Amino acid sequence: MASGIRDKVAILGMGCTRFGERWNDSPEDLMVEAFQECIADAGIEKKQLQAAWLGTCFDEINVGKSALSASIALRLPNIAVTRVENFCASGTEAFRGAVYAVASGAYDIALAIGVEKLKDIGYGGLPEFSSAIGVGNSLWFPNLTAPGGFAMLATGYAAKYGLDIQEVKKAMAHISVKSHANGALNPKAHLRKPVTEEQVLMSPMIAFPLGLFDCCGVSDGSACAIVTTPEIARSLGKKDIVTVKALQLALSNGTEMSYDWDGAHFVTTTRASTAAYEEAGIKNPREEISMMEVHDCFSITELVTMEDLHISERGKAPADIMDGFYDRGGRVPCQVDGGLKCFGHPIGASGLRMLYEMYLQLQGRAGERQLGNPRYGLTHNLGGFPMMNVCSIGIVGRYEG
Amino acid sequence: MVGITSYGGYIPRYRVSRMLIVQNMAWYFPVIMAVAGGEKAVANWDEDSLSMAVAAAYDCMAGKDRRALDGIYLASTTLPFADRLNAGIVAAALNAPEHGATAADFSSCLKAGTTAAMAAIEAVQSGQKNNVLVVASDQRRTKMATMFEMFYGDGAAAILFGRDEVIAEFKGSYSLSCDFVDHYKGYGKEFDYGWEERWVRDEGYGKIIPEAIRGFLKKYGMNLADIGKVVYPCYFTTTHRAIAKGLGIDPARVQDNLHNICGDTGTAHPLVMLAAALEQAKPGDKILLAGFGQGCDILCFEATEKIAGFTPAKGVSGHLASKVDLTSYQKFAKFRDLIVADLGIRGEANPNASLTALWRKRKMVLGFVGVKCTRCGTPQFPPMPMCVKPECNAAGAFEDYEFADKPGKIQMFTGDMLSPSVDPPAAYGLVTFDGGGKAFVDFTDCEISQVKVGMQVKMSFRRRSKDQVRGYTGYFWKAVPQVAG
Known part of the structure; x- marks a missing residue:
């Protein structure tokens, strides 16, 4: 009987670059920057790494296919390196590969690194999707972009709960204002200017009803983690050990797009979060989760996700949001590092960046953003589109073994 | 006679x-x-x-x-x-x-x-x-x-x-x-x-x-x-x-x-x-x-x-x-393509249309033909090898099901200014069909300000792509919101 991942693997060290428009840095530069911080934090030598996983999404504008880019950039000692790609969950997938490898006993120490170099295409937003959806879908898919795909969710949500779209927009605006306030405290964040609710509501329309300030930053960056067993971490002299409590992944199987779906929630997140709480031994997430970094690619994604994570009740996320429940001073602070919204969203790095913030918070190293005595941190990625997506959830916490 | x-x-x-x-x-x-x-x-x-x-x-x-x-x-x-x-x-x-x-x-x-x-x-x-x-x-x-x-x-x-x-x-x-x-x-x-x-x-x-x-x-x-x-x-x-x-x-x-x-x-x-x-x-x-x-x-x-x-x-x-x-x-x-307006770099992407994939999917793409599961009766689009209904998932038990002439309703939608379009915003959304089935499709012949969730749509065969380099024109079906009715 499978026993889950809880407390089998510890984070030995982490690193994360400043995210942003890193015009003068190549993806290799970014990987090395994150890696150097990470290995120094881990306090080991490169030759102790036994295997590595690389997460990237848009390979055709990025580092190309295969994991050779990471192996060469980091001059890894001819070890196993595997590239993983699963849309916006790619970074968490790299982490999952390394964590599972250690948990299996196949390796003692493994590396997970994620990177994305998005600002090499010459236009705003994510690269266009023709290469990402396959030749079959290219014959019929709508002319969609990421903001458009998620914007639809706002109309679906408003319709389901009988809300005026302006009410939803107001809660969405609060989300962005909160993330900008948090991002302003983070020296590694891409966007560091606070904004007002009025600015958010007045921003130019990108995809109805999402305005510019409902959309996250499109950034370059890299983040990485070195993982091992709690025993090895302890033997290496580590204190305040952070362990993995849960790692879950759920993918759409076509029901949202082709069968039964209310258009107002993420089927995958609802499922993955339930499994993650069970794996972590969490009974009441609203009470027990101390902090979260969720996939706020767009403000509406964060709003709906609060319900799918079973933190807000169905239809009640706008009220919790407006109450400040998810603000930095609220009950479950969300996007403490600025989130995708302000820290930025180099896709392959994002899952690892979220874990980086949780790791810093759990170790009391989050500087101005430090929360009081967090116990569990939850990370969440949502790749693809509301009607077909990949959801990954991670829960990390202090090792109490 | x-x-x-x-x-x-x-x-x-x-x-x-x-x-x-x-x-x-x-x-x-x-x-x-x-x-x-x-x-x-x-x-x-x-x-x-x-x-x-x-x-x-x-x-x-x-x-x-x-x-x-x-x-x-x-x-x-x-x-x-x-x-x-x-x-x-x-x-x-x-x-x-x-x-x-x-x-x-x-x-x-x-x-x-x-x-x-x-x-x-x-x-x-x-x-x-x-x-x-x-x-x-x-x-x-x-x-x-x-x-x-x-x-x-x-x-x-x-x-x-x-x-x-x-x-x-x-x-x-x-x-x-x-x-x-x-x-x-x-x-x-x-x-x-x-x-x-x-x-x-x-x-x-x-x-x-x-x-x-x-x-x-x-x-x-x-x-x-x-x-x-x-x-x-x-x-x-x-x-x-x-x-x-x-x-x-x-x-x-x-x-x-x-x-x-x-x-x-x-x-x-x-x-x-x-x-x-x-x-x-x-x-x-x-x-x-x-x-x-x-x-x-x-x-x-x-x-x-x-x-x-x-x-x-x-x-x-x-x-x-x-x-x-x-x-x-x-x-x-x-x-009518009589004047040149910038579609932006995003609009430059121009992969060729796969003629082999089109052959396999010709009924689906040109005829907007989906399938109906012969086990559970669920109409579905796009056609896939296994039934989409979670309680069924039967493999290969399908008959053709035409969506082209089925009326539907808008479940969710957007008007997208980022998408390269000759007539922005690019409107699209998820449509649920009377009698069952859904499709994620572009909208046409509409003003975005008039589109609402729940609005009736009719499907219309439209030009979907025009490849100036290779002289290829691609077609698929779009939803036309029925604003007046």
Whole structure:
């Protein structure tokens, strides 16, 4: 009987670059920057790494296919390196590969690194999707972009709960204002200017009803983690050990797009979060989760996700949001590092960046953003589109073994 | 009895007032002021002769069995493919049978529509075919500030010929074929090249149509007093009237040339006018139809008792009545690709369309055919190897399920300014169909401010991609929000 991942693997060290428009840095530069911080934090030598996983999404504008880019950039000692790609969950997938490898006993120490170099295409937003959806879908898919795909969710949500779209927009605006306030405290964040609710509501329309300030930053960056067993971490002299409590992944199987779906929630997140709480031994997430970094690619994604994570009740996320429940001073602070919204969203790095913030918070190293005595941190990625997506959830916490 | 068993039409919803063209372009060519009256029908940016042909074909086939078609003839001078059977695309869009059906293009002449009708009638008369659909369509690009720009409109019509349930019996035909050139379009050229108006009017329409009509009457020993309605194209309204006068036809028995409300739809026009005439015809009415171009085709029909109970799904008059003014000349010019506007780097992406994938998915992509699970009865789109219903998931237990003619409702949508579009914002969303099934599709023919969750939609076959590098035009179905109803 499978026993889950809880407390089998510890984070030995982490690193994360400043995210942003890193015009003068190549993806290799970014990987090395994150890696150097990470290995120094881990306090080991490169030759102790036994295997590595690389997460990237848009390979055709990025580092190309295969994991050779990471192996060469980091001059890894001819070890196993595997590239993983699963849309916006790619970074968490790299982490999952390394964590599972250690948990299996196949390796003692493994590396997970994620990177994305998005600002090499010459236009705003994510690269266009023709290469990402396959030749079959290219014959019929709508002319969609990421903001458009998620914007639809706002109309679906408003319709389901009988809300005026302006009410939803107001809660969405609060989300962005909160993330900008948090991002302003983070020296590694891409966007560091606070904004007002009025600015958010007045921003130019990108995809109805999402305005510019409902959309996250499109950034370059890299983040990485070195993982091992709690025993090895302890033997290496580590204190305040952070362990993995849960790692879950759920993918759409076509029901949202082709069968039964209310258009107002993420089927995958609802499922993955339930499994993650069970794996972590969490009974009441609203009470027990101390902090979260969720996939706020767009403000509406964060709003709906609060319900799918079973933190807000169905239809009640706008009220919790407006109450400040998810603000930095609220009950479950969300996007403490600025989130995708302000820290930025180099896709392959994002899952690892979220874990980086949780790791810093759990170790009391989050500087101005430090929360009081967090116990569990939850990370969440949502790749693809509301009607077909990949959801990954991670829960990390202090090792109490 | 052989004759017309159904008919339909399609006129795109946009109208351009001729005064708009004059206001914008008379500075360049003041002569266009002479025909500044009325308006013309203009295809949306994602429509072309092929997509309009499909719309007219569906209008005609509503309530008829598309599986019973054994001939699909497409007539147009503006087909998207010089070598790929365009009628085959129409047939696929209709989900018509592949085996035992003949699809053929009739082209290179504005009377190709009437010629196709003759071929269809002859095939049914001979007993070789039972149900032949003739579709004529044109969407002719014109240079700015030309008389062609003033005269030409966009549209399509479809006529079904057969032996059962005939609403207008075929009574005879006559052809005059001669190499009279009033205008032509050279191979690989974008625009028509026309001779002076007096030549076209006086020696062309004005002489050739009457000669052909006289030839027909002589052949069948009929006289014009027997004819209830005479239908012939001619975009010079005075010449159109003069032809009737010269033949001694009462103006009340001449079918309007639609210049004021539609413009001349080229190859489609004789059949568009015929469809309009059939809407008014009463049992016993004889209709004489002429198609003009390098000669003239004449066809004669007599309405039967069955015409009394027949109404087309929407028909030419229904389409003419539901219209929206296109009030920007620049928008019109952009829709026709007459001016260059930046689509942005995002719009440069240009992967080729996979012909192999299209072959495998031809029913789905061209016919909007999904599947219905034979185990649990769930209609679904896109078709996949296993049933989407979680409690079922049966593999390979499917029958075809047509979504093209199913009404639906908008479940969620957006208007996307980031997407490269000729007419931003790009509207799209998730549609749920009455009777089950969903599809994630582009929207068209709508203003985003009027779109609401829950609004009814109808599906429409549209141009989805135009690959200028490889000359490929791709098609799929879009949802049209029914704003008024």
